[in-house]
Amino acid sequence: xxxxxxxxxxxQFVPAREAALEHVSTESDNRWKPLAPGQPKVQMQxxxxxxxxxxxxxxxxxVPYLVAEDEGYELRQQALTDGTATAxxxxxxxxxGPERAVEVFPALPNGTVAESYPDMFVRPAATDGQPxxxxxxxxxxxxxxxxxxxxxxxxxxxxxxxxPVFGPVPKPExxxxxxxxxxxxxxxxxxxxxxxxRPRYWPARSFTDLLRNPGSVLRxxxxxxxxxxxxxxxxxxxxx
Numbered sequence: 001x002x003x004x005x006x007x008x009x010x011x012q013f014v015p016a017r018e019a020a021l022e023h024v025s026t027e028s029d030n031r032w033k034p035l036a037p038g039q040p041k042v043q044m045q046x047x048x049x050x051x052x053x054x055x056x057x058x059x060x061x062x063v064p065y066l067v068a069e070d071e072g073y074e075l076r077q078q079a080l081t082d083g084t085a086t087a088x089x090x091x092x093x094x095x096x097g098p099e100r101a102v103e104v105f106p107a108l109p110n111g112t113v114a115e116s117y118p119d120m121f122v123r124p125a126a127t128d129g130q131p132x133x134x135x136x137x138x139x140x141x142x143x144x145x146x147x148x149x150x151x152x153x154x155x156x157x158x159x160x161x162x163x164p165v166f167g168p169v170p171k172p173e174x175x176x177x178x179x180x181x182x183x184x185x186x187x188x189x190x191x192x193x194x195x196x197x198r199p200r201y202w203p204a205r206s207f208t209d210l211l212r213n214p215g216s217v218l219r220x221x222x223x224x225x226x227x228x229x230x231x232x233x234x235x236x237x238x239x240x
Contacts, residue, residue: 009225011054015042018220024207031060031211040214047219054222057201058210065122065133065202065215066185068193086116087156089186093144094151094168101155104139105186117188120215122202131202133215135188138199142181146171154184154192166192 016026030036040061047055057064089105108116117135143152151168169192171182176196183195201217204210210218 011222011225013044013056013220013222015044015058019207022207024211029211042210056220056222058204058218058220059201059216060210060214063120063215064217065120065131066136066138066199067202068121068123068134068199069195087158089165090155090157090162091139091143091184092153092155093146094153096144100144102141102144104141104143104154104184105137106140107157117186119185119199121185121187121199122215131213136185136193138195139184139186142183143194148173169194172196 015032019026026032030039032042034041043059043062045057045059047057049055086108088103088107090101091104092101114135117137119136119138120133121136122131122133146152148171151170153164153168154166155162156165172194174196180196183198185193185195185199187193201219202213202215204213204216204218207218210216
């Protein structure tokens with residue numbers, strides 16, 4: 001039994017120590033000091049993988065970039081507007097009725113681009129060497145499951161009813177693990193993209209890379225915590 005009043009150290013991550021291993025100093029750099037004025041700050045997100053291993057994701061600035069894998073599908077001419085709101089978008093598996101429609105992009109009041117498209121994507125393979133960025137929003141839930149070779153239809157729900165905003169979108173012919181989920185993103189310029197799992201972060205390769213490219217994400221595994229039990233207390237190990 002675990003005492004709820006006791007803390008268990010699952011993992012440890014000390015940015016100054018880890019950065020020093022790559023000869024990067026955080027002591028005099030205000031980007032590592034949350035309360036220091038000016039300059040974007042390094043943000044940290046804790047991630048736990050399916051094997052329960054803890055990691056941290058570090059990003060300079062508040063909006064991490066996501067990677068656009070392809071050019072996607074172009075929106076048809078119908079605007080996703082309904083009065084003063086952006087229409088909700090539903091995904092429907094092929095040969096299915098409206099009862100299997102899944103709301104993937106909720107309706108939103110018209111606002112700024114940043115409010116309507118809160119996620120920032122990047123195309124890393126720009127010809128000039130600089131990443132091209134654009135705003136989008138990622139579906140709030142995975143797309144409904146379909147068999148290999150199947151398609152999704154995306155419908156905008158307005159006061160006039162449901163209308164397709166893209167032609168049927170085929171499931172990509174990728175070799176994926178059983179149970180893998182697909183997500184969609186809708187960009188401000190009216191393009192839909194499919195993503196195997198949630199869109200991945202634009203990776204930074206090092207602490208130097210992290211600080212040089214705001215929006216990139218450096219993923220680091222946390223160091224193991226200190227065991228709470230003295231190994232000498234464990235019987236039957238054959239080591240006493």
